[in-house]
Amino acid sequence: MRITTRDPNNVKTSLTAAKYSHSLTFMPSLNDVAELSGYSIATVSRVINGSDKVTASTRESVEKAMKSLGYLPSRVARRLRQKGGLRHLLGVILPNIQNPFNAEIARGIEDIAYANRFAVILCNSDDKYEKEKFYLDVMRAESVDGVILPPNQESAAAVLEVIETGMPVVLVDRAIRGVQVDTVEVDNVIGAKAATDHLIQLGHTRIAMIAGPDSISNSRQRKRGFEKAFKNANLPIDPELVRTGDYTQDTGRKLAADLLDLPSRPTAIFASNNFMALGALAAIHKRNLRIPEDVALIGFDDLPWAETLDPPLSVIRQPAYEVGQTAAQLLLDRLSNPELPISKLRLSPELILRKSC
Amino acid sequence: MRITTRDPNNVKTSLTAAKYSHSLTFMPSLNDVAELSGYSIATVSRVINGSDKVTASTRESVEKAMKSLGYLPSRVARRLRQKGGLRHLLGVILPNIQNPFNAEIARGIEDIAYANRFAVILCNSDDKYEKEKFYLDVMRAESVDGVILPPNQESAAAVLEVIETGMPVVLVDRAIRGVQVDTVEVDNVIGAKAATDHLIQLGHTRIAMIAGPDSISNSRQRKRGFEKAFKNANLPIDPELVRTGDYTQDTGRKLAADLLDLPSRPTAIFASNNFMALGALAAIHKRNLRIPEDVALIGFDDLPWAETLDPPLSVIRQPAYEVGQTAAQLLLDRLSNPELPISKLRLSPELILRKSC
DNA sequence: TTGAAAGCGCTAACAA
DNA sequence: TTGTTAGCGCTTTCAA
Numbered sequence: 001m002r003i004t005t006r007d008p009n010n011v012k013t014s015l016t017a018a019k020y021s022h023s024l025t026f027m028p029s030l031n032d033v034a035e036l037s038g039y040s041i042a043t044v045s046r047v048i049n050g051s052d053k054v055t056a057s058t059r060e061s062v063e064k065a066m067k068s069l070g071y072l073p074s075r076v077a078r079r080l081r082q083k084g085g086l087r088h089l090l091g092v093i094l095p096n097i098q099n100p101f102n103a104e105i106a107r108g109i110e111d112i113a114y115a116n117r118f119a120v121i122l123c124n125s126d127d128k129y130e131k132e133k134f135y136l137d138v139m140r141a142e143s144v145d146g147v148i149l150p151p152n153q154e155s156a157a158a159v160l161e162v163i164e165t166g167m168p169v170v171l172v173d174r175a176i177r178g179v180q181v182d183t184v185e186v187d188n189v190i191g192a193k194a195a196t197d198h199l200i201q202l203g204h205t206r207i208a209m210i211a212g213p214d215s216i217s218n219s220r221q222r223k224r225g226f227e228k229a230f231k232n233a234n235l236p237i238d239p240e241l242v243r244t245g246d247y248t249q250d251t252g253r254k255l256a257a258d259l260l261d262l263p264s265r266p267t268a269i270f271a272s273n274n275f276m277a278l279g280a281l282a283a284i285h286k287r288n289l290r291i292p293e294d295v296a297l298i299g300f301d302d303l304p305w306a307e308t309l310d311p312p313l314s315v316i317r318q319p320a321y322e323v324g325q326t327a328a329q330l331l332l333d334r335l336s337n338p339e340l341p342i343s344k345l346r347l348s349p350e351l352i353l354r355k356s357c
Numbered sequence: 358m359r360i361t362t363r364d365p366n367n368v369k370t371s372l373t374a375a376k377y378s379h380s381l382t383f384m385p386s387l388n389d390v391a392e393l394s395g396y397s398i399a400t401v402s403r404v405i406n407g408s409d410k411v412t413a414s415t416r417e418s419v420e421k422a423m424k425s426l427g428y429l430p431s432r433v434a435r436r437l438r439q440k441g442g443l444r445h446l447l448g449v450i451l452p453n454i455q456n457p458f459n460a461e462i463a464r465g466i467e468d469i470a471y472a473n474r475f476a477v478i479l480c481n482s483d484d485k486y487e488k489e490k491f492y493l494d495v496m497r498a499e500s501v502d503g504v505i506l507p508p509n510q511e512s513a514a515a516v517l518e519v520i521e522t523g524m525p526v527v528l529v530d531r532a533i534r535g536v537q538v539d540t541v542e543v544d545n546v547i548g549a550k551a552a553t554d555h556l557i558q559l560g561h562t563r564i565a566m567i568a569g570p571d572s573i574s575n576s577r578q579r580k581r582g583f584e585k586a587f588k589n590a591n592l593p594i595d596p597e598l599v600r601t602g603d604y605t606q607d608t609g610r611k612l613a614a615d616l617l618d619l620p621s622r623p624t625a626i627f628a629s630n631n632f633m634a635l636g637a638l639a640a641i642h643k644r645n646l647r648i649p650e651d652v653a654l655i656g657f658d659d660l661p662w663a664e665t666l667d668p669p670l671s672v673i674r675q676p677a678y679e680v681g682q683t684a685a686q687l688l689l690d691r692l693s694n695p696e697l698p699i700s701k702l703r704l705s706p707e708l709i710l711r712k713s714c
Numbered sequence: 715t716t717g718a719a720a721g722c723g724c725t726a727a728c729a730a
Numbered sequence: 731t732t733g734t735t736a737g738c739g740c741t742t743t744c745a746a
Contacts, residue, residue, distance in 0.1 A: 026522050026523055027497065027500070029724085030723060039733090040732065042726085042732070042733055043731085043733075045725060046731095046732085048724095049725085058731080072494055072497050073498060074498055074500065074722090074723055074724070075498040075499050076436050076498070076499060076724090078725075079433050080431070080722090080723080080724075080725095080738050081725045081738050082738085098457065100455065103455045107453070107454060107455050110454075110480070110481050114481075114488065117491075119480065119492070120479065120480070121477065121479075122477065123476065123477070124467055124471075141430060143384070165383050278661075278662050278665055281665050282665055285665070305660070305666070307639065308666055308667060309665055309666060310665060310666060384739095386738085386739055386740085387739060396717090397717045397718075398739085398740080399716070400715085402742085406741085410715060415715080431740070433738090433739080433740090434739035434740040435740055437723065437740075438721080438722050438740045438741050440722075440741095
């Protein structure tokens with residue numbers, strides 16, 4: 001059933017439309033306030049910036065003038081002039097805000113930003129170099145206070161360049177090796193090892209991994225954790241059972257399908273991120289296989305609705321919100337004190353057992 | 358099981374740290390390029406802006422100078438100066454990016470923005486007036502080209518004020534009555550009616566609705582659609598079965614629980630948004646009720662993983678990505694031609710039947 | 715085709 | 731305590 005009400009004719013003309021054409025956005029300036037209040041722009045500026053070198057009565061009349069004009073200081077002009085000070089603007093570049101993991105990070109960042117009266121320019125890169133480069137240039141051109149992003153192999157050089165210019169950068173979720181820059185990661189090796197350990201303890205030996213791209217540091221780390229668990233248990237890895245996807249639901253589904261159609265199929269699957277786990281789940285369902293009896297499944301990244309999936313999905317939970325908060329706080333700390341030593345933080349993941357393994 | 362590796366001591370000092378303290382972000386300016394190339398800043402500016410009044414040879418040497426300096430024009434200075442032109446910056450204020458519905462809208466907006474070389478300041482308001490107001494001020498102070506947001510009852514006045522200043526605004530998902538401003542909505546009445554109709558056709562008469570807050574236009578519209586379906590079918594609404602939540606998973610769970618614990622419980626539940634549907638799902642599961650045999654469930658808003666829920670959730674799907682795209686395109690059109698008539702668009706929702714009803 | 719100079723809205727140094 | 735002024739990086743007349 002499809003209901004169609006989209007109505008291209010439902011377009012009305014109005015008086016308001018005419019207004020737009022004449023009114024360039026009206027913004028009173030310092031000058032306007034100065035004129036109205038009878039003081040100089042310097043004094044008005046002092047009032048705005050809460051200088052204590054203004055008489056109470058002066059402050060009062062200036063503030064009255066500001067209010068009556070609806071004056072709002074231009075962040076643009078301020079940013080242009082004030083070279084040393086804070087611009088109260090952060091740049092954040094994430095692969096895709098539609099991934100709940102990224103949304104959580106973004107939210108963590110923004111909550112800290114808001115608490116400190118910072119606004120955030122948020123961009124989606126899809127891990128595409130072209131977009132990353134464009135947005136990195138935007139950040140410089142907007143002269144934001146600093147940038148938070150998860151680098152990948154391809155973008156690393158561009159990120160390094162930005163760091164060279166002196167722009168504070170905080171890496172989240174992914175790292176660049178051998179570079180001294182503030183970084184907030186999750187311990188992916190330990191997380192992946194914990195997931196695999198659990199599968200092994202359950203008696204599985206034919207365990208498949210749907211891994212992420214090698215160009216992403218956390219993906220390599222998760223692979224390492226997987227291998228570590230096997231080595232620890234003195235178990236051999238069947239290379240046929242390790243597949244590399246691209247962190248999308250689609251490859252998760254396809255690779256799980258391939259795995260499931262193997263002559264001797266795995267009894268357990270570890271999916272290296274949330275989307276691929278969801279894809280694997282769909283593929284298993286499609287084959288009417290029981291979870292965990294026929295195939296056990298565990299994913300990396302929690303989902304707010306993992307509890308309500310069929311079956312409730314066991315996962316390695318990343319503290320994504322905290323990652324975002326920590327990164328933002330690190331950046332703000334760096335801004336207020338550039339001499340701070342570099343921090344490389346690694347937050348802990350958590351094994352959450354539900355019903356899928 | 359909890360693995361803890363957070364290591365506050367894993368903090369290293371380095372040469373890079375020292376660098377920060379001295380290097381104020383280095384940004385070559387027009388002046389630097391002018392000096393290096395031997396031309397005036399005016400000429401350099403012309404080269405940047407692709408003026409045709411420059412000799413090929415001049416352009417060439419200026420471009421060489423720009424490249425060798427890694428020059429990037431400051432969007433800030435440009436914005437300050439150029440009163441008429443485009444700033445290539447959009448403001449977007451959404452309630453919460455962690456809601457996949459909002460994430461989809463945001464993505465739709467950004468894809469159009471990126472295609473036109475615009476960057477986006479994205480903010481979460483939590484539908485809190487204080488945050489909305491702060492971010493609205495930020496948009497003005499940053500002199501963005503325009504703002505996209507879903508208004509609510511409380512913020513409407515502030516939004517109107519912004520519109521008064523001449524700043525282009527596009528409303529998404531929610532409308533303000535009696536105001537001529539570009540708006541992209543979804544037909545909530547028809548959507549909610551379709552959901553309720555379907556439940557009625559299935560033979561249900563005790564149908565509960567978990568509605569959203571009355572302060573949000575789409576919530577009121579969905580209630581209207583629900584009532585319309587009842588009236589159409591000549592069925593009475595049991596007021597006890599209509600509960601008002603706040604669009605969060607938590608109230609969805611609580612209100613569903615109340616409903617389910619009623620002496621004569623409803624046989625079907627219509628949840629007015631995605632989060633409340635998820636909450637209701639959890640509440641039903643907790644009581645070990647079968648879906649749809651004991652209680653049928655339908656939600657508003659699709660979820661990328663609705664298929665994999667237990668059971669796969671039937672929903673009214675909103676074309677959220679298209680809503681975002683359309684809004685952004687509307688805004689860009691308005692920027693390039695302010696005389697354009699006001700558009701009030703209403704996109705179509707879609708009934709997607711899966712297994713929950 | 716190029717350059718000189720004014721000025722966008724603001725901060726900050728200096729003077730009064 | 732207040733005002734004058736220079737200048738942030740750029741665009742845009744106006745002259746040359």
